[in-house]
């Protein structure tokens with residue numbers, strides 16, 4: 001199909017989550033062609049932002065999903081600067097830049113929360129003394145982690161294939177006990193994934209590269225730290241590099257929406273029911289039966305929705321998209337008077353190992369992490385439950401889910417009395433699962449994407465679930481949709 005490059009073009013973005021908003025912003029601002037283009041954003045729901053939303057109520061600031069993002073990647077911060085939102089940024093409060101792990105050895109009468117060993121980042125022990133001094137692991141487990149540097153790197157499979165599951169990688173390098181008590185809960189707190197299926201190559205390529213280049217995670221992490229100035233800042237995650245906004249993540253969505261409105265992007269709150277190729281490029285049928293002609297499109301919808309839309313156009317691509325598994329989760333936000341909580345909440349949050357047989361996956365101490373999240377004298381805690389390893393949560397009524405979270409938090413944080421604030425946010429099929437083989441699937445998807453005229457796919461399902469990567473995916477898809485085929 002040949003499009004006339006001088007004719008006005010109509011570029012359509014389907015899906016008004018972060019990926020779609022970022023794609024529309026790029027179409028409206030970056031391309032010198034955009035002066036000639038009409039841009040339409042189609043959203044099936046009644047608001048923009050997708051899963052990202054902030055609720056403000058009686059002095060509480062509650063994030064319905066994401067509460068922060070990694071500032072070290074450029075895509076997020078570049079957008080923040082372009083939208084003029086840098087003065088709204090807040091960092092994780094320095095005193096709480098660490099994670100705690102719930103630990104209850106079999107013979108112990110009671111459990112307790114223990115800090116992640118100093119210098120330990122997700123899978124990498126950056127500071128040997130940190131691991132050796134940590135009461136989280138038994139002595140044999142600590143010594144096994146210390147011996148990581150002597151574990152030979154895995155040989156390449158005859159196919160050249162390097163991917164393996166996160167569980168297999170972590171057990172091989174750090175030992176079973178460190179995986180069960182430290183790595184598994186840290187990973188679940190981020191990806192809500194099954195580590196036996198989570199792809200190292202897709203989810204943690206940095207650690208795979210450390211093994212390949214330096215032969216060991218401890219050596220690789222030490223060298224990384226030295227290059228970064230020698231500070232073993234990580235205790236779970238690099239909290240010093242995460243930021244949010246004073247008024248919550250909704251600030252980013254509102255900033256994008258403002259920019260799109262000023263740029264003349266038309267937003268239509270209607271879903272897309274089907275798409276097909278047409279002489280003009282694409283023909284979209286909306287859920288109310290109306291149609292739209294488009295010269296280029298960005299599909300920024302979850303992979304299952306993209307699969308259904310693409311089935312008549314590109315069946316093999318649709319099959320690959322439909323094969324991306326998704327997990328759900330619930331977030332229970334609870335507000336208490338400070339005096340009701342026995343624990344000092346002197347961390348960004350806590351994670352709970354699966355081997356401790358609890359339903360709670362993790363909790364974020366929101367009012368410790370960022371300023372202005374709770375009224376004076378109160379604390380806000382967000383409990384996470386569900387994920388790929390506990391899909392049954394989806395079938396449990398709200399009040400029972402709230403009770404399950406409260407029960408675990410009462411024991412772990414010494415909470416007394418009833419919460420002053422309760423909010424439950426449930427997310428069905430909201431988190432893509434990057435299973436082993438995901439990178440090959442994405443390579444096929446990218447090839448098929450390029451073979452369709454003026455077409456881009458965006459969202460968290462492909463090359464990163466974090467906010468910066470999702471913004472980047474929207475921008476890349478916009479560039480593909482703008483191409484004149």
Ligand SMILES: Cc1cc2nc3c(=O)[nH]c(=O)nc-3n(C[C@H](O)[C@H](O)[C@H](O)COP(=O)(O)OP(=O)(O)OC[C@H]3O[C@@H](n4cnc5c(N)ncnc54)[C@H](O)[C@@H]3O)c2cc1C
Nearest residue numbers: 015017018019044050051065066067271272459460466467
């Ligand atoms: C609970 C949770 C917590 C998270 N926490 C963090 C965090 O702290 N930090 C971080 O960096 N990331 C976090 N993430 C990840 C990040 O928020 C997401 O990856 C990102 O927001 C996804 O954006 P998206 O646009 O790809 O998808 P979505 O937000 O799902 O948006 C897709 C949009 O498409 C629309 N749509 C679907 N079908 C159609 C159709 N047929 N026609 C028109 N519109 C349609 C939907 O209504 C929706 O608005 C979290 C995610 C979740 C779910």
